[in-house]
Amino acid sequence: MSGKQNGLETVVHSRTPLMESDNPRNSDRDLIMTTGADKSGRTGDKIVKVLKSNLLIILMIIAVILGLGLGIGLRDIWSPYETRKIFYLRFPGDLLMNMLKMLILPLIVSSLITAMGSLDTNASGRMGLRTVVYYMTTTFAAVILGIILVVTIQPGNKGEKNITKAGAPKEAEPLDALFDLIRNCFPDNLIESTFQKQETTVGKRTVIIKGSSTSNVNQTLATLASNITSNLTAPNATDDGTSIVVETMKVTKASGMNILGIVVFSLFLGGVLSKMGADGAPLVKFFECLHVATMKLVTLVIWYSPVGIVFLIASKLVEMEDLGTMFEQLAYYMVTVLSGLFIHALIVLPVIYAIFTRKNPFTFMAGMIKAILTAWGTASSSATLPLTMRCLEENNGVDPRVTMFVTPIGATINMDGTALYEAVASIFIAQYIGRDLGVGEVIVVSLTATAAAIGAAGVPQAGLVTMTIVLTAVGLPIDEITLILSVDWFLDRFRTAVNVLGDAFGAGIVEHLSRNDISKPLEFDPEVPKEQRNGFHPPETDRQDKLDTRM
Template sequence: MEKKSEINGHAVSAAGPAERLRRSRGAKLLRFLRRNLLVIMTVSGVLVGVALGMVVRGMKLSKAQMTYFAFPGEMLLRMLKMIILPLVVCSLVSGAASLDTRSLGKLGGIAVAYFLVTTLIASGIGVTLAFIIKPGVGAGALNTNSLGLESVTPKQPVATCFLLGHVVQRRHLTLIVPVGTETDGMNILGLVLFAMVFGVALKKLGQEGEELIRFFNAFNEATMVLVSWIMWYIPFGIIFLVGSKIVEMEDVVLLVTSLGKYIFASILGHVIHGGIVLPLIYFGFTHKNPFSFLSGLITPFTTAFATCSSSATLPSMIKCVEENNGVDKRISRFILPIGATVNMDGAAIFQCIAAVFIAQLNNIQLNGGQIFTILVTATASSVGAAGIPAGGIITIAIILEAIGLPTNDLSLMLAVDWIVDRTTTVVNVEGDALGAGILHHINQQEMKKQQEKEEQLQELAEVQVEAVANAQAQEETSPLVMHQNKALGSTPEAIESVL
């Protein structure tokens, strides 16, 4: 109840404790909704998309109608892909130019070590779970034709990853001459390397390169403004992106029952790596709560889940890591584009499980050398893998070729890739984000040590200055020094006259 009291003839409302508590709770709730509005809208978009897809699924849409229905989601993907090129180039050029060459090499070395170690751990988790769960055992009678799947020619994905060879006959020798071929899509790894080297070159130019560095910095900030605009379209686009995928599904029950153990093993590996291993690594370096760090990245995680693309998640990831978690711009804009290209922990898990699954499906016993080859190949092939939906299927073909397994069962992977690829992408971008957080912490510690060293040198210099000043003052005022000076300054004749 609101009580009224009169002060100097004016009515004043005095709210009770319960009323004040209710108002404070309402104000806190309002602030929470304002601060997390985009996150709530994005998560709601996924749920609405699932419901909408289930409703539209029963309408038996034609291909043309399906295209119109999926158009808002396709617009989201195209906008995110549109922003990747300027974002990667400008952020890496400005990041490499803003860092000192020595610190750039140190941070780059730590980043590469982090990416390789975490990907190798992920590969080990995938192989271990595959041998424990045995997703391919008992599924030998699985017929891909009964699932209505199209066969996959292994030469196509393998050819996109390797140089083709022309056979040249010379007398009694047969030579294979590698010939480079161009493939469709954006060469993100090439852009990353070029932008890093170009940024270092601008730094070396000194004053002459400052204007171009400022240009890339301004271009980068303008790109981030575009990203902030696109992020408000994400909840709407996700509705139709998720809904269209559900409408496109054919016999979901048959796929899940046939490949359920494979799906379960892959998702369990992602949960273990993303929920336990990566947070423990972050805590070991920073001694901070990793889940409070991850709580500020719900929007990019939701985007990753909906788009199945690490590259498409990059714009929102950079924005949220900087604004919500306070990571230095020089660190985030340097390491996140590299991570989106070379760090594929989630992909390494399901690729290893898929390789062991196909071996078990064909009743092939893997020896120690083949298992080691799977681990190494999955780790190495993640570097430069396409950060696009179903990009990991290509690298599975490489692993199968490396250990001599048949590649005609890849259509099974494609059949359920739309399920597994969602958690795969979430783990991929989580590894990138935690890597940026670790590098930010290491950089802060180095800066703190350097600052303490500078303060100690400054204090030492001040002590030396004070000591010199005190010595001069003592020399001027001390009676003993004055007496000595007078004695030294007196002539022998004066001494003799005194005596």
């Protein structure tokens, strides 16, 4: 019995290998099943990895679609005049705008001071020159593109001639606006500039000239008019003398952050710290730490942005009175502006980037999708600044010192989309009212649109304020701005996205051109902290100076 059992065991064990491995069919089948399982597993892992890495982009795209759907759906239920409901609907979006704006001040100050303090004076000077030249060139190119399109398409001579006007314009003198721009570069109170900016206001007052005849008063008026630009009324003779109304001009404080003044101060402070070397290193280190901490706060805010974008878009759609009529009346104008923006964003800027860097511009653009969607949803390039910097550093690998230097300046002065929009809008208004602009006036439009765009703050619909400068420069009535106010909120989102994209391409180009001016620590040096390996480090001094500074 035992022998049989042993024999049976021998047979069984001798057949087992044959059944599992020596049979060609079973072997092939097992191989196919294993290979298929491995492939499906790897495919599943890849899909999960792609979804995780692009989750925020997917959420933002869904947020834009939901916002459009929610806004259009609520228009059938709510009236545009139910302001309380719209106010409550916008509340989550207001929270997003507040959080983003809250981070603007610490981000601009810390990034500019750290960038200037970590570069030597010559390197920062060359980088600054490249930055300004790039921004001025692309802004002027956008203006020229807009002028070519509006002159070719002639939107003011097509479509509806009875456009419904909306809103009211704000008067602005070109020379006053220029002086305000320069004045705000040097604020009289740095703390006050965080919430107020300087602005020229014009008033009127009555002056009584006693003991003068009408002829003498007229001579006085002529003398005044030859020396200053004033809107003086005709003299009115009274028993006490002759009364005239003259303008009064004074500088007042207007609400809103003076970003330009803060940028100028931060640049100069960072440059001085760089010159101080080891003595300025502790303060540079402080602002470097502040920048890293602010960027971590940005990460938290970014994950809330899809929620805020939904309600920002929805509330804006609900409060519009007649979407159909608005788009129908200004269809040609909108097509002209959008065509220019898309050509500038998808052709002009990528070609410039490719020429200078010899890299794929569309791969670079793909890394900026989060910032572009946020810019479209918030319509504010300043509010999008934190996300712009994060996308440049993490997705496109731009050196943080370049990002910290270029993007705050870009968010302040680089307004490609706004410049194109102002050029198209001013010539559209001239065409609509039947005014033919000569070559000289078109040149004036191009120059003033470029200058006005630089002075436009990075907040929603700031271009409307600066556009009065362009209209005044060529003698067009500023009241006609109301022709395009009804669609400005819609076009503002697209031009803001173009502004942010222009800032991003500028950072990439400046980094490539400044690669020889930027010295990075060795990645494998164990003594170099992780954040310094990403480009953060104070000006180089000898080892003994560094040790003495830390003590």
